[in-house]
Amino acid sequence: MTEQANTQDLLSIEDLSIVYEVDGETTYAVNGLNITLKRGETLGLIGETGAGKTTTALGIMGLVPNPPGRVVSGKVVFDGEDLLQMPKEKMRGVRGNRISMIFQDPMTSLNPVMTVGEQIAEVILIHEGVSKKASFQKAGEMLEMVGIPAVRAGDFPHQFSGGMKQRVVIAIALACNPDLLIADEPTTALDVTIQAQVLDLMKDLKSRYNTAMILITHDLGVVAQVCDKVAIMYAGEVVESGDIRDVYENTKHPYTRGLFGSIPDLDHSVGRLNPIKGMMPDPTDPPSGCKFHPRCPDATATCAASEPAPVLTETGHVARCLMLQSMVEPTDVNRVQG
């Protein structure tokens, strides 16, 4: 688990565990998570409510609220340095500058009493040490880049529609030309036609600036259209991950299969959907063994007893399932993890 990170990796998360402790009760939000990402790559992080997607993002950004949150173990190696060991001062220079984040709800992540121009200029002013005038100049350029006329820099957030607000948020996130962009459900609050516009914009900007991106979403379709790699999270763990085509076409983990069975397919009509039975486990009291076993159609007695280790599938991606473990040797899976 602790082997040297591949030097080409921009981001390498190793064995990250995060808990929240409230009133003596421990919520296991992220459990031994491994993810790697190269420059310019886009990773889709898929999971349902409570899977630990957002906590993972906050963990990378060093923004897990403490208390009640606590990073128990692991490393977040970004461009060769472990962010978890980095002094606060230095981390502040990374956050918003080399790593930035887009939050789900553009209505609440913008300051309602500042003009959008000021909000974009603020980031540039803080991180790039330029003059106020130059920062406003750049803010105007950023607005144009996301498709909003620069003359609107003096407008307040409430004067924009939802899709335009999300464009403003993207402009703020990209203002310092970050190496890594973490987008947490960036289009979930938007209508489909506006979502299509915003996704196109993000894809275009990402390829233009070679920005690596982690796209957090519950939407398998959005990931299919935007990402190169995918990681499926369940109960704080990555249960299946790898190259998007491999994971989507050679799905191995029963949870991933369940997700695909739950969404109506536009191209093939089915009479009934094939959902996953039951609910997400209580994160304060996770099940023993494989965390998915109480809901798994293929579970056997072994699944309740021992925890599955990540194994490499025949086609070359990683899945955490005891049913696969018997078939494949768990060798060197860390290298392809993520």
Place this chain on the structure above:
Amino acid sequence: MSDTILEVRDLKKYFPTPKGTLHAVDGVNFAINKGKTLGIVGESGCGKSTTGRVILRLLEATDGDILFEGQNIRHFNKDQMRRLREDMQIIFQDPFASLNPRMTASEIIGEPLLIHNKVKNKQELTERVAELMELVGLSPRLVNTYPHELDGGRRQRIGIARALALKPKFIICDEPVSALDVSIQAQILNLMQDLQEQLGLTYIFITHDLSVVKHFSDEIAVMYLGQLIEKAPARDLFSNPTHPYTRALLSAIPSIHLDHKMEREVLQGEITSPINPAPGCRFAPRCKYAAPECTSREIHLNEINDGHFVACAMAGKG
């Protein structure tokens, strides 16, 4: 036409605003047969939820007719409406906001039975609630739980049980699964489908999720700025979308198939204002096929194929 359960004719709902009249629903016509599902799709602000509320008279229509089993209910008095509510129910989007936080699951489900004097005594009430909970797949041990103790899927099951309490014939489902995770969403959709078969229910299914609506509906109506712009049998709408807005809407759905790169019709700009709309086609300002005739006259739904209606001046002109 004898098995038509609901028909709306030229339904209108205007709201006065300081800036002018907001045309939320503007001349909508459709009919639904018993036991069928009509999906109404559209983006935020297209008037789909308002349409649902006007049909149930939770909002009063500005103009038009609402015929339920042949009777125009628009002019029903309070007493008649109260009786009608037994037949027409609604399931709301947000199971977090639509359930009273101070009532237990059994109180919420049993309340309609008490209001409508459907039970004689406490024992009968307990039995009916237990039946309803079983019907929607809620465990009997949850009778005394409060909404905040339950997850979204279970809360939505309570909302469904409450809607079913009076044995309605017709239910308006306003984004019933939009707030739920996909695995839970599929469970609820299957439940609603089973209930429809079991109880012979008729649904209006209001949603912005096109893949869900295709899966669930017999017919689909697409709304844009208060008007129906296309209506067709579900499969027909997806295989042969005709209105430029429908085409853009369908092509914007991110497909889970990696090689499925649909020819995208990316829409320019955003939805225009529903306040004092200009005459003619409301979509014309964003439509790349728009011609002078689109804005010179009102565009009405026109049957282009068996059961496939479209409101576009350019339809059929290549």
